[in-house]
Amino acid sequence: MTTSSPLQTAADPTTGNQEEGSIELRRVRRTYGDVTAVDDIDLTVHPGEFVTLLGPSGSGKTTTMMMVAGFEELTSGMVLINGRPVDKLPPKDRNLGVVFQSYALFPHLSARENVEFALRMRRVRPAERRQRAEEALERVGLAKLGDRRPRELSGGQQQRVALARALVFNPSALLLDEPMAALDKRLREQMQEEIKTIQRSLGISVLFVTHDQDEAMSMSDRIVVMRDGRIVQQGAPDDVYAHPVNDWVANFLGDANLLPCTVLERSGETAVVDLGELGVGRVRDRGASGDRYAVSIRPEHLAFIPADRTENSASGRVVTSTNLGATIRHRLRVGGQDLLLRELSAGRRTARELDGEVFVGWEQDEAQLLVLES
Amino acid sequence: MKSASSRFSPALLAAVPVFVFLVVPTLIVVPMAFNQSRYITFPPAHFSLDAVSGFLSDPAWTSAVAASLQAAGIAVGLAVLLGGSAAVALHGRRFPGRNLLTGVILAPMIVPAIVLALAFYQFFTSLGLVGTILPIGLAHAVVATPYAFLTVRASLSGLNPALVRSARSLGAGWLSVARFVYLPVIRPGLVAGALFAFSVSIDETVIALFLQSPSATTLPVKMFTDIQYNLTPKIAVSSAMLVTAATLGLLVQVSFMLRRRSNARMLPLTSAAADQTG
Numbered sequence: 316m317t318t319s320s321p322l323q324t325a326a327d328p329t330t331g332n333q334e335e336g337s338i339e340l341r342r343v344r345r346t347y348g349d350v351t352a353v354d355d356i357d358l359t360v361h362p363g364e365f366v367t368l369l370g371p372s373g374s375g376k377t378t379t380m381m382m383v384a385g386f387e388e389l390t391s392g393m394v395l396i397n398g399r400p401v402d403k404l405p406p407k408d409r410n411l412g413v414v415f416q417s418y419a420l421f422p423h424l425s426a427r428e429n430v431e432f433a434l435r436m437r438r439v440r441p442a443e444r445r446q447r448a449e450e451a452l453e454r455v456g457l458a459k460l461g462d463r464r465p466r467e468l469s470g471g472q473q474q475r476v477a478l479a480r481a482l483v484f485n486p487s488a489l490l491l492d493e494p495m496a497a498l499d500k501r502l503r504e505q506m507q508e509e510i511k512t513i514q515r516s517l518g519i520s521v522l523f524v525t526h527d528q529d530e531a532m533s534m535s536d537r538i539v540v541m542r543d544g545r546i547v548q549q550g551a552p553d554d555v556y557a558h559p560v561n562d563w564v565a566n567f568l569g570d571a572n573l574l575p576c577t578v579l580e581r582s583g584e585t586a587v588v589d590l591g592e593l594g595v596g597r598v599r600d601r602g603a604s605g606d607r608y609a610v611s612i613r614p615e616h617l618a619f620i621p622a623d624r625t626e627n628s629a630s631g632r633v634v635t636s637t638n639l640g641a642t643i644r645h646r647l648r649v650g651g652q653d654l655l656l657r658e659l660s661a662g663r664r665t666a667r668e669l670d671g672e673v674f675v676g677w678e679q680d681e682a683q684l685l686v687l688e689s
Numbered sequence: 690m691k692s693a694s695s696r697f698s699p700a701l702l703a704a705v706p707v708f709v710f711l712v713v714p715t716l717i718v719v720p721m722a723f724n725q726s727r728y729i730t731f732p733p734a735h736f737s738l739d740a741v742s743g744f745l746s747d748p749a750w751t752s753a754v755a756a757s758l759q760a761a762g763i764a765v766g767l768a769v770l771l772g773g774s775a776a777v778a779l780h781g782r783r784f785p786g787r788n789l790l791t792g793v794i795l796a797p798m799i800v801p802a803i804v805l806a807l808a809f810y811q812f813f814t815s816l817g818l819v820g821t822i823l824p825i826g827l828a829h830a831v832v833a834t835p836y837a838f839l840t841v842r843a844s845l846s847g848l849n850p851a852l853v854r855s856a857r858s859l860g861a862g863w864l865s866v867a868r869f870v871y872l873p874v875i876r877p878g879l880v881a882g883a884l885f886a887f888s889v890s891i892d893e894t895v896i897a898l899f900l901q902s903p904s905a906t907t908l909p910v911k912m913f914t915d916i917q918y919n920l921t922p923k924i925a926v927s928s929a930m931l932v933t934a935a936t937l938g939l940l941v942q943v944s945f946m947l948r949r950r951s952n953a954r955m956l957p958l959t960s961a962a963a964d965q966t967g
Contacts, residue, residue: 384858386854405857406854406858407860413854417849419851419854421869423873432861432869436860436862436865481859484859
């Protein structure tokens, strides 16, 4: 049974290798002529961790992944898989499961033959590889469709085949390059959950590339935000979301209220800032320094409060209220600035009165001092 | 598409005289091959297979057919091998001199046949190779290679580059990549290239004339030399054979194209249907 289980975890605790399934990049750099695509990146994916490279197109995230897979050469630096340098290893010997944006299924092979491919390359006997391929297809819910050609499968089904194909040979880690970009929203959400479930049950490390912040938020253990070939910020999804280091990250990861401020006092993780007409604020501080500062507050972290407070609050009026179904979005005019406030629509019976005076406040932990870059 | 082609179009009317002008002279030789006469005459008077059996029992003519087929065999094999691998090698790669290299590969299509013939004559004479069918086959391979290159290159345009990468990430070496990724994609291009190469070689006269010898006379050369003093219906028979071979080649190619197109048309339909249900 141990030999025939196709999707057993790569990070096998019995081997005693603590680094089994890890990916490490040391000062990895890639230039094309004058263009620096990836600029001295240091990054570690720990065994069993789900790490997402998140950034707009041209941020170097796909190039970074392709260097890990061995399809792009490094200009300088080093990639280690399972703690061993792989710079001399061709892609076929890196033992990584790669799922491409286009799925890249072999069109002339059936779904099962596609899944069998890696085993065939590893000279696994036909009977065994057929069995392992069947089991892998079963795991992704395609047990009955093994005989179909890729063109006879829907986009979501092709994607599952690609996933089964990348997992069937017990790879050290899984690399996913925008695998859900071609799926519609509902299917995408379903696949996100399935991939996450499979990843957890196998305990396999995943390096995931996407430009979709919702996808990154919902799937990752750690998000690595990339811009212009550099890592701008990394951390747990809710941490990066609530505490962006600069206005670019704040805006890239969803809506943000950015309140320009001057810093009055910084002590450890807290800063006291002057928000002008919005009064004095006591906010979270990451210690980043720059020329100009702002406080970032997510719209859902702003709340209506009954009365003004001395800190972390302001008064203003409601300009528009839009019901979005699950949430209501209020546009407020506060101290000469436009703010967005989002609240759950559950329990609310009446829309907030327009133009009436309201008080809004926020929690110290959910307001982040950041550097204004633009 | 079906409704558009079934509708009458004035352009069709204009096409008829063009078609007649292009095709009828070629077809006239076919009935002449089955005429009962010692000379080529038109219109044919009496149907007879005399000329055909005479052609088949004349070793001078059958050996010319054999020589042509041998030369074509060499040309097809080399052209498909060289043109195909050149197309695969140049696919998706960018490097300085790429366009120049493509130009060199395609040059035999543009260089006048008489110039090539002279060059080949001098080249193979200095090597002492003239007198066998080999130099004719090699020279035809040079002329046919661009066709195989172009047809394989065209079939590669449909290749998803991620396929190569995914094969490599799954453990495939270059041989497996060639077998599982490139070969299925370029197969129609190889077949079309082989047919082109065959028809180029079988019909090529100028170079074959320069490189001919009594033991290496291809069919067109034999026809050309015979027609000057001996206007037998056997020439019409060989013409009819060439027309038949060319037509068969064309039909094979058309059927290939139609099959590919029907595959391509099926694709969006079935995947859309599967999306609905799945």
